[in-house]
Amino acid sequence: MNARRFAALAAMLLVSGSAAAAEVDGAALAAWWGVPFAGMLLSIALMPLLAPKVWHHHYGKIAAGWALAFMVPYALAFGAGAAGGALVHALVAEYLPFIILLTALFTAAGGIYIRGNLHGSPVLNTGLMAIGAVLASLMGTTGASMLLIRPLIRANDNRKHVVHVVVFFIFIVSNAGGSLTPLGDPPLFLGFLKGVDFFWTVQHIFPETLFLVGTLLALFFAIDSYWYRKEGVLPQDPTPDTRKFGIDGGINFLPLLAVVALVLMSGTWKPGIVFDVFGTPVELQQLARDAGLIVVTLVSLAITPKRVRDDNEFSWAPMQEVAKLFIGIFLTMIPVLAMLKAGEAGAFAAVTRAVTGADGQPLPWAYFWFSGLLSSFLDNAPTYLVFFNLAGGDPQVLMTTLASTLAAVSAGSVFMGANTYIGNAPNFMVKAIAEDRGIRMPSFFGYMAWSCGILIPLFVVMTFVWFR
Numbered sequence: 001m002n003a004r005r006f007a008a009l010a011a012m013l014l015v016s017g018s019a020a021a022a023e024v025d026g027a028a029l030a031a032w033w034g035v036p037f038a039g040m041l042l043s044i045a046l047m048p049l050l051a052p053k054v055w056h057h058h059y060g061k062i063a064a065g066w067a068l069a070f071m072v073p074y075a076l077a078f079g080a081g082a083a084g085g086a087l088v089h090a091l092v093a094e095y096l097p098f099i100i101l102l103t104a105l106f107t108a109a110g111g112i113y114i115r116g117n118l119h120g121s122p123v124l125n126t127g128l129m130a131i132g133a134v135l136a137s138l139m140g141t142t143g144a145s146m147l148l149i150r151p152l153i154r155a156n157d158n159r160k161h162v163v164h165v166v167v168f169f170i171f172i173v174s175n176a177g178g179s180l181t182p183l184g185d186p187p188l189f190l191g192f193l194k195g196v197d198f199f200w201t202v203q204h205i206f207p208e209t210l211f212l213v214g215t216l217l218a219l220f221f222a223i224d225s226y227w228y229r230k231e232g233v234l235p236q237d238p239t240p241d242t243r244k245f246g247i248d249g250g251i252n253f254l255p256l257l258a259v260v261a262l263v264l265m266s267g268t269w270k271p272g273i274v275f276d277v278f279g280t281p282v283e284l285q286q287l288a289r290d291a292g293l294i295v296v297t298l299v300s301l302a303i304t305p306k307r308v309r310d311d312n313e314f315s316w317a318p319m320q321e322v323a324k325l326f327i328g329i330f331l332t333m334i335p336v337l338a339m340l341k342a343g344e345a346g347a348f349a350a351v352t353r354a355v356t357g358a359d360g361q362p363l364p365w366a367y368f369w370f371s372g373l374l375s376s377f378l379d380n381a382p383t384y385l386v387f388f389n390l391a392g393g394d395p396q397v398l399m400t401t402l403a404s405t406l407a408a409v410s411a412g413s414v415f416m417g418a419n420t421y422i423g424n425a426p427n428f429m430v431k432a433i434a435e436d437r438g439i440r441m442p443s444f445f446g447y448m449a450w451s452c453g454i455l456i457p458l459f460v461v462m463t464f465v466w467f468r
Contacts, residue, residue: 024082024334024335025342026337026341026346026347029338029346029347033347034335036066037329037332040063043059043062043066044421045444046444060324063328066328067332069332071087071331084278085280089279090331093282095327097286097289097290098186100293101142102425103319104255105143105146106429107255107296108143108297108300109147110309111249111301112247113247113308113311114150114151115245116245118151119155120156120158122221122228125152125156125220125224126220128155129152129168135148135173136178137184139259139260140259140260141173141184141185142425143260144177144178145169145173145426146426146429147256152165152169153434153437153439159228161230162439163439163440163442164220164223166430166431166434166441167442170430170431171216171418171455172213172216172220174424176415177209178414179201179205179411179415181199182198184414187375187410188410188414190384191384191395191406191410193267194385194393196395196398196399197399200406201410204410207466208407208462209411211465212415212458215458219454249309252303255300255303258296262296265289266288271283271284315436317432317436318433321432322425322428325428326428336378337382343390352390355367355387355390362390364405364468365468367405367408367412368467369463370387371387372411372419373416375414380414380424387409387412387413391405391409408467411462411467416455419455419456421444431447
């Protein structure tokens with residue numbers, strides 16, 4: 001199924017769904033509705049290995065095909081109106097804000113060139129990742145990742161073994177570092193919108209974050225030192241830069257600050273004006289945020305000298321790949337999230353029972369692992385909301401009486417987003433940028449071998465120390 005047919009069907013469903021409710025009733029769905037999502041994940045995991053040329057040239061069509069594998073049967077079973085409402089909700093409430101935010105951060109960070117002949121030693125690499133971990137909670141994991149991944153790759157471009165550098169960068173900067181504020185990662189921002197205090201997370205999971213980031217930095221330094229010594233005398237730097245250390249395009253820090261301000265605005269300004277978009281409520285502050293982010297993107301493009309983006313080897317290819325693949329992910333995960341949200345009435349009722357003790361109280365360790373493992377494969381923001389509501393959904397109770405449960409959901413959703421390439425948007429973007437620079441990154445399962453070998457044991461330790 002090509003993109004034109006997908007667009008035509010989408011347009012038809014949009015018209016048909018004008019009066020339909022956007023909510024998908026998860027209680028009415030059987031488990032097999034999750035097959036298209038499983039197919040989407042398996043395509044991402046296997047096709048680059050089994051049919052790399054087909055995947056490289058047609059991954060957008062494949063993603064559209066799996067989206068249609070859900071949308072068409074759903075329209076036949078529940079009506080074009082219901083399918084149109086679900087499509088609009090996924091696009092307007094989730095996908096478009098997601099892509100607009102990523103594009104703004106990608107564009108602004110891509111206009112900042114950190115110059116100087118950086119030498120990729122273990123000390124420098126570890127230092128850059130530590131800085132990135134701090135920045136991730138201040139400007140988001142996406143912003144910090146896009147700002148630092150290019151200079152990190154350039155610093156190591158004369159080294160033979162660099163895959164571990166990018167993998168640990170994803171662990172630390174693209175995920176774990178964003179756990180301390182609502183600015184760091186989308187799940188925490190959704191909690192902020194639901195009424196969780198801005199500084200609650202840093203007050204309650206700082207020890208866990210310090211343990212995870214600190215241990216990962218120490219492990220990385222040991223591994224990087226081993227390969228650094230084994231490589232011996234490094235060959236001449238293929239991209240020498242004899243200019244003094246400095247920053248070109250620093251004016252793009254203003255667009256980055258504007259992105260942070262717009263995100264905060266959308267969470268604090270409550271004018272109470274809501275528009276109905278084909279059954280999906282859209283608040284004025286959301287529209288203002290997204291419009292502002294589009295302006296920020298255009299301003300960044302206008303104020304950045306072409307030379308700076310050329311020096312940064314800026315390319316739209318990573319953003320295009322994320323946009324095409326995540327439309328398939330967002331649409332095919334609609335029924336999966338709906339079935340989870342249905343709780344005891346849904347096909348995944350076992351999950352609801354698994355996170356609740358015999359006394360009816362939530363089990364923090366179960367919330368940590370279930371929210372985390374599902375965040376590894378589903379978008380971690382709506383997964384956070386599912387478990388937030390499963391634990392009662394009252395922010396005042398969750399911040400006090402059930403603080404350990406909220407901490408478990410927050411930590412699981414953010415930390416375990418590093419388990420797969422699709423667990424958090426920056427993961428895939430960093431991978432795409434690294435591959436665009438000629439680094440042969442691990443396959444989907446190859447990356448999971450890294451995460452299972454390094455992250456899962458650390459999560460087990462965290463469970464026994466903090467989430468029992």
